[in-house]
Structure formats: structure tokens, C-alpha cells
Amino acid sequence: MQHSLKKYFPVFVLPTLAAFTIGFIIPFLMGIYLSFCKFTTVTDAKFIGIGNYLKILSDDAFGHALWYTAAFTIMSVLLINVLAFSVAMLLTKGIRGTNVFRTVFFMPNLIGGIVLGYVWQLLLNGVLAKFQKTLTYSSAYGFWGLVILMCWQQIGYMMIIYISGIQNIPGELIEAAKIDGARPVQILRNVTIPMVMPSITICTFLTLTNGFKLFDQNLALTNGEPSNMSELLALNIFNTFYGRTGYEGVGQAKAVVFFILVALIAVIQTRLTRTKEVQH
Amino acid sequence: MGVRKAKYGWIFTLFFSLLSLAWVFPIVLVLVNSFKKKVYISRKPFEIPNGKMFVELENYVRGIEKIHFFDAFKNSLFITVFSVAAIILCTSMCAWYISRIKSKFSSVMYYIFLFSMIVPFQMVMFTLSKLANMLHLYSPIGIILVYLGFGAGLSVFMFCGFVRSIPLEIEEAAMIDGCTPIQTFFQVVFPILKPTCITVAILQAMWIWNDYLLPYLVLDIKRWKTIPIAIQYLKGGYGSVDMGAMMAMLVLAIIPIVIFYMACQKYIIAGVVAGAVKG
Missing domain, CATH: 1.10.3720.10 (MetI-like)
Structure with missing residues (x-):
């Protein structure tokens, strides 16, 4: 059964995985990266280190x-x-x-x-x-x-x-x-x-x-x-x-x-x- | 024990009856005020609308025109029904696959889904809304994909929990009889999953129907509003709020939920209990 089911990966897993990647994985990883950046939209991000976190403290x-x-x-x-x-x-x-x-x-x-x-x-x-x-x-x-x-x-x-x-x-x-x-x-x-x-x-x-x-x-x-x-x-x-x-x-x-x-x-x-x- | 309790039973019945009345009071208050002329609502919220205060259905008519309530209702219904359907179909298939195929990939997937459940929406809201915008997911059809993605964690987790309790022999027998994996899933596994489907559907529907922030950020709200967005929109930016229209729209927002609740109460309460036990 393992073998025959494996071929059906695109049918069973791909729709959820694709949506999950768009709806969660990418936004989550991008969110972590952007927290170290200065930006107004996601395309103009510039890395600035922990500056944003320091601003929170004050x-x-x-x-x-x-x-x-x-x-x-x-x-x-x-x-x-x-x-x-x-x-x-x-x-x-x-x-x-x-x-x-x-x-x-x-x-x-x-x-x-x-x-x-x-x-x-x-x-x-x-x-x-x-x-x-x-x-x-x-x-x-x-x-x-x-x-x-x-x-x-x-x-x-x-x-x-x-x-x-x-x-x-x-x-x-x-x-x-x-x-x-x-x-x-x-x-x-x-x-x-x-x-x-x-x-x-x-x-x-x-x-x-x-x-x-x-x-x-x-x-x-x-x-x-x-x-x-x-x-x-x-x-x-x-x-x-x-x-x-x-x-x-x-x-x-x-x-x-x-x-x-x-x-x-x-x-x-x-x-x-x-x-x-x-x-x- | 039963006899002794029965003696004082009526005191509790009386107490809980009064408490129940208090419980529905806020909603009744809104209902009463929805028939009041708007200037009297903030000033005299606890009075019964009579004489010059009573305005018949004026607030309703004005409110429906202002926020296009029935369009919002249609959008909410469309998004909720199809998102829940997509979530149930796709995540049950995914959960079956990752429970049955024992591999590193499956267990990694499972733990990422589990992990996503504790991530608050604020963490991804900005990047998700920008990404959805770039991919043109700002329509009621596009947002279904977003809900499938963000709602997948809980659903996959719950389906996985149930799939593990299904004996493998049933599926193997179907495969030996010549079913393809797709036939096996839809003719054998999916019917067994029905109770979990109901639980997942109820939890997700409660979330999606009432969700405000995700559709507010993802949808093109100039063209499509859901009920929570339309109600928040009624509050507007500055200046005084039209309390009359607000009361009327709150009533219209609550009525479908109460009807739905009365019709499916048994399933809703059972679904919440089952969901809590597995969550």
C-alpha cells in the first residue's frame, strides 16, 4: 500500500501543501526576516539588524x-x-x-x-x-x-x-x-x-x-x-x-x-x- | 442523592432561569433599540420605544442601504461555505497520506502543521496580506486558498488523530480488491472520517464566519465586504455613528447565527467537545 499510495502525492498532499506554503510558511519566514529590516512594502526591505527590537524597548x-x-x-x-x-x-x-x-x-x-x-x-x-x-x-x-x-x-x-x-x-x-x-x-x-x-x-x-x-x-x-x-x-x-x-x-x-x-x-x-x- | 437534590432543585432552576434571562439581555436590548429613533439610542437605551421614539423598520432600511448588507451576507456565506468545504476535502486527504506514508517528510510536515497552530495571526498578517495581494488572491475565490492555508494546521492535526485509530486492514482489503488509493480514500476512509469532518467543519465555520482581520487585510474591501467588515465600516472614521443603523445591522448579523444554532445545536456542542478533547 505504501508504494501505490506514494505515487498519489500530488493529489493528496499538494493542494494543502501549496496553500499552507502561501498562507503560512512563506509569510512566517518572511515575517522573521523582515523584523530585522526597514521597509514600507515587502519588496523594498533593507537589512538593519536588531534596530527594530531596540525601538520596542523604548x-x-x-x-x-x-x-x-x-x-x-x-x-x-x-x-x-x-x-x-x-x-x-x-x-x-x-x-x-x-x-x-x-x-x-x-x-x-x-x-x-x-x-x-x-x-x-x-x-x-x-x-x-x-x-x-x-x-x-x-x-x-x-x-x-x-x-x-x-x-x-x-x-x-x-x-x-x-x-x-x-x-x-x-x-x-x-x-x-x-x-x-x-x-x-x-x-x-x-x-x-x-x-x-x-x-x-x-x-x-x-x-x-x-x-x-x-x-x-x-x-x-x-x-x-x-x-x-x-x-x-x-x-x-x-x-x-x-x-x-x-x-x-x-x-x-x-x-x-x-x-x-x-x-x-x-x-x-x-x-x-x-x-x-x-x-x- | 437524586431525592435530596430534587428537594432544592427548584431553587437552582429559578436561579438559572434568572441567569439565563440576564444572559440574553444584551441581545434583547439591541433588538429593542433597533426600533428606536437614532438620537434616543445613546440617550435612553433602556426605555421601550414608544410614541415619537418608535421608527418601525426605518433603521433597517437605512442600514441595509448604507452597508449593502445583503451583499456582505452573500460574501460571508460564499467564503465560509467554500473555505470549509475546501479545508475538509484537502486536509483530510493530506492527513490520511501523511499518517499512512511513514517517512521523514511526513513527520516533518506533521510537526510544521502542529507548530502553525500556536502562531498568532499578527505574526503573519502583514506579509500574508502583501503576498496574497501579489498573487491576486483578493477576491472571495482567492481568499479560500488563504483560509485553506492558514486553517490547515488545526484540521490536519485533528484528522491525523482520527486516522490513526482506523485499522489498516480495512484499507488494505480495499486495495487488494483493486481499489486505487483515490477510490479507497473516498469509498472507505472518508465515510469513516465523517464525525471528525463535522467537528472540523463547525470549528472552522465559527472562525471563518466571524473572522474580521484576515478578510479585512486580504480582500479588496472596496468591492467585497463580509458581515464583520461591513459592521465595522458602519462605524466609519470620524464623526458620530449612526446608532440606529448600527443596532439594526447587529440584529441582522445575529439572527442567521441564532437560527443556525437552533437547527444544529446538537452537532455544534458535540463538535466543540470533540474538538477540545483532541486539541
């Missing part, structure tokens, strides 16, 4: 965006996972109407970030108007606005993953713990949580990377206002590229730094939570 807006993103990500990962897990625990107890609740909580996921941003802009500005404020009054408002929006959007998704994790726990395990006299808190801590660790790994991974890479919601909700103070990293990079000419190289260097950060977080997080998973 870019206060980037530093601010980095901390703002880190704080936003930590806050949203914690809130989303704790709330989604709690809701999942309650919705696996056979409460009447469970299916309806699940359907409702999951729905915001299907709506795109741009649309969500404007939906919440209306609601949050409406509430803030009672205090003569708007979302763009200070970066703290934009921060909490984004956290609330992300909770609303993602709790349902993570809840679905937690529910399937909880339902996969063998019933005997919990029964046995009960017969041994374990209290509900002990069961949660020593049986349920270790057993759903794979779900926790996945959900923290998804919420972490989603939070760190967030763009659409940020653009629609505040667009970085007031004066770029509510700008997340992805939006900062976008504005560096397209906001002012002559800074494309710096934008690309920021993008490389951004990529390395996302990759590091993904790898470290997966390592950390994987070690806590139990075999069964």
Missing part, C-alpha cells in the same frame, strides 16, 4: 499594552474558569431545565467579536451614562468592560467542556468516596478536580491564548481609547503597522515578540497542568 505604549494584556488575561482566565466550572458542577446535578440553560449560556460563542463588541458597548455605555461616564472615560472601564464581555462569551464554551469532563467521572468513584465518609468539599478537592484535570488543561489553554490574542472585541468596544490606554497587544501591533508609515519594521518585530510570548505561555501552561493529570 516604546512605552507597547510596554503598557503588555501589562494591560497580562492583567486582562489573568483576570479573564480566573473568572471564566471558576465560573464555568461552578456552572458545570450545578448543571450536572439533574436540575430541571438543564438543556435550556446550556443552550442559552453557549450561544454568545457563535457571535463574532466585532458584533459582540458593539452589543456590549451599547449596554455598558447605557449603564455608565447613569453616572455621566462612558467606556472610554478611563482605561479601567475598558478593562472591566472587556473582562465582562469575555466572561459572557466564553463561560458557555468552557462550561460545555467541563460538563463533558465531569460526566466522564465514573460514578463508583464518588460513591466509594461517600461511603468512606468524605465530605462534599473533600470529594470536590480529591476526586472531582483531579479527574477533570484534562478539561482544566484544555480550558486554561483556550482562555489563556484567547485572552492574549484578543483583537476584535478590543477594536469594537473601545478601539484602545482613551489615547491607546485600553489597547491590548494585538491592537497595538496592528496600529504600529497601519497607523504610521515607517514603523512597519517595528510592527513586525513586535509581532515576533508577540509570537514568542504566545508560544512560551502555551508550552509552559500545558507542561504545568499536564503534570497534574491522573491516569485512569
Whole structure:
């Protein structure tokens, strides 16, 4: 079979490989090279070494965006996972109407970030108007606005993953713990949580990377206002590229730094939570 | 356990009912405001449109004219349907090949696909948009190739995971009976892959339908807009936003998704769970 299939390489692999080369491999390699260049379009690139990276160090807006993103990500990962897990625990107890609740909580996921941003802009500005404020009054408002929006959007998704994790726990395990006299808190801590660790790994991974890479919601909700103070990293990079000419190289260097950060977080997080998973 | 829970069950049912109402409130608020005269939307967002505030379908008519909503809808639908179809067809074939042919090339390919999953779009956005422009991929047909390329990582990874669980004997039997590899794939392997196809289709469709940045940078947006681009366009550069048209267009953007969700809810939720387990 190996032999006869090998001849069909052009049919099976070539379309994907060609598209992947255009859509990923070339742009990725070119991106790394261009981060060491000065350019306005890709054809006039001139190699300048690490100059672009040095410029990032003195870019206060980037530093601010980095901390703002880190704080936003930590806050949203914690809130989303704790709330989604709690809701999942309650919705696996056979409460009447469970299916309806699940359907409702999951729905915001299907709506795109741009649309969500404007939906919440209306609601949050409406509430803030009672205090003569708007979302763009200070970066703290934009921060909490984004956290609330992300909770609303993602709790349902993570809840679905937690529910399937909880339902996969063998019933005997919990029964046995009960017969041994374990209290509900002990069961949660020593049986349920270790057993759903794979779900926790996945959900923290998804919420972490989603939070760190967030763009659409940020653009629609505040667009970085007031004066770029509510700008997340992805939006900062976008504005560096397209906001002012002559800074494309710096934008690309920021993008490389951004990529390395996302990759590091993904790898470290997966390592950390994987070690806590139990075999069964 | 069941009996004891049932006693307090209604408290939870009540609690979650209220929470569900709160959950849909933002969307209902937009729906209500879409019938309000535009000057009242920012000023009185929480009031029911009555009397002089109520404008019937005026916001909808104006919004549809302003952003050519139905053209945007058509573009979004075309791009999503054909990109997802291309992704499923091409990446399942590719995944089968690199899982069955044991070679250095196959394993290198596999790891590059895996690697591409953690690369954020910002890393490639500038170079990708310039490259796509040079290759004239700025039409709704061209962008399908871009989506196939950028979406290949996740899909190949998921298909590979599933192909490995299919016993080789089935395929070998088909080959011995005289099937060519193409016949074997389409008549034997592809039908077995169906559950993974649904998962991949749902994850990719959710991404492509809602994607803003990639089409914004790749498409020639003077000629072709998708729904997210059209909505962002409504905000315009400077000056005041037409809140009335905005509310109406948000409603029109949400309605098809809700209908689709109600129709395929079972598959969507199952797809998300299956996708998460393998991802």
C-alpha cells in the first residue's frame, strides 16, 4: 500500500501543501526576516539588524499594552474558569431545565467579536451614562468592560467542556468516596478536580491564548481609547503597522515578540497542568 | 442523592432561569433599540420605544442601504461555505497520506502543521496580506486558498488523530480488491472520517464566519465586504455613528447565527467537545 499510495502525492498532499506554503510558511519566514529590516512594502526591505527590537524597548505604549494584556488575561482566565466550572458542577446535578440553560449560556460563542463588541458597548455605555461616564472615560472601564464581555462569551464554551469532563467521572468513584465518609468539599478537592484535570488543561489553554490574542472585541468596544490606554497587544501591533508609515519594521518585530510570548505561555501552561493529570 | 437534590432543585432552576434571562439581555436590548429613533439610542437605551421614539423598520432600511448588507451576507456565506468545504476535502486527504506514508517528510510536515497552530495571526498578517495581494488572491475565490492555508494546521492535526485509530486492514482489503488509493480514500476512509469532518467543519465555520482581520487585510474591501467588515465600516472614521443603523445591522448579523444554532445545536456542542478533547 505504501508504494501505490506514494505515487498519489500530488493529489493528496499538494493542494494543502501549496496553500499552507502561501498562507503560512512563506509569510512566517518572511515575517522573521523582515523584523530585522526597514521597509514600507515587502519588496523594498533593507537589512538593519536588531534596530527594530531596540525601538520596542523604548516604546512605552507597547510596554503598557503588555501589562494591560497580562492583567486582562489573568483576570479573564480566573473568572471564566471558576465560573464555568461552578456552572458545570450545578448543571450536572439533574436540575430541571438543564438543556435550556446550556443552550442559552453557549450561544454568545457563535457571535463574532466585532458584533459582540458593539452589543456590549451599547449596554455598558447605557449603564455608565447613569453616572455621566462612558467606556472610554478611563482605561479601567475598558478593562472591566472587556473582562465582562469575555466572561459572557466564553463561560458557555468552557462550561460545555467541563460538563463533558465531569460526566466522564465514573460514578463508583464518588460513591466509594461517600461511603468512606468524605465530605462534599473533600470529594470536590480529591476526586472531582483531579479527574477533570484534562478539561482544566484544555480550558486554561483556550482562555489563556484567547485572552492574549484578543483583537476584535478590543477594536469594537473601545478601539484602545482613551489615547491607546485600553489597547491590548494585538491592537497595538496592528496600529504600529497601519497607523504610521515607517514603523512597519517595528510592527513586525513586535509581532515576533508577540509570537514568542504566545508560544512560551502555551508550552509552559500545558507542561504545568499536564503534570497534574491522573491516569485512569 | 437524586431525592435530596430534587428537594432544592427548584431553587437552582429559578436561579438559572434568572441567569439565563440576564444572559440574553444584551441581545434583547439591541433588538429593542433597533426600533428606536437614532438620537434616543445613546440617550435612553433602556426605555421601550414608544410614541415619537418608535421608527418601525426605518433603521433597517437605512442600514441595509448604507452597508449593502445583503451583499456582505452573500460574501460571508460564499467564503465560509467554500473555505470549509475546501479545508475538509484537502486536509483530510493530506492527513490520511501523511499518517499512512511513514517517512521523514511526513513527520516533518506533521510537526510544521502542529507548530502553525500556536502562531498568532499578527505574526503573519502583514506579509500574508502583501503576498496574497501579489498573487491576486483578493477576491472571495482567492481568499479560500488563504483560509485553506492558514486553517490547515488545526484540521490536519485533528484528522491525523482520527486516522490513526482506523485499522489498516480495512484499507488494505480495499486495495487488494483493486481499489486505487483515490477510490479507497473516498469509498472507505472518508465515510469513516465523517464525525471528525463535522467537528472540523463547525470549528472552522465559527472562525471563518466571524473572522474580521484576515478578510479585512486580504480582500479588496472596496468591492467585497463580509458581515464583520461591513459592521465595522458602519462605524466609519470620524464623526458620530449612526446608532440606529448600527443596532439594526447587529440584529441582522445575529439572527442567521441564532437560527443556525437552533437547527444544529446538537452537532455544534458535540463538535466543540470533540474538538477540545483532541486539541
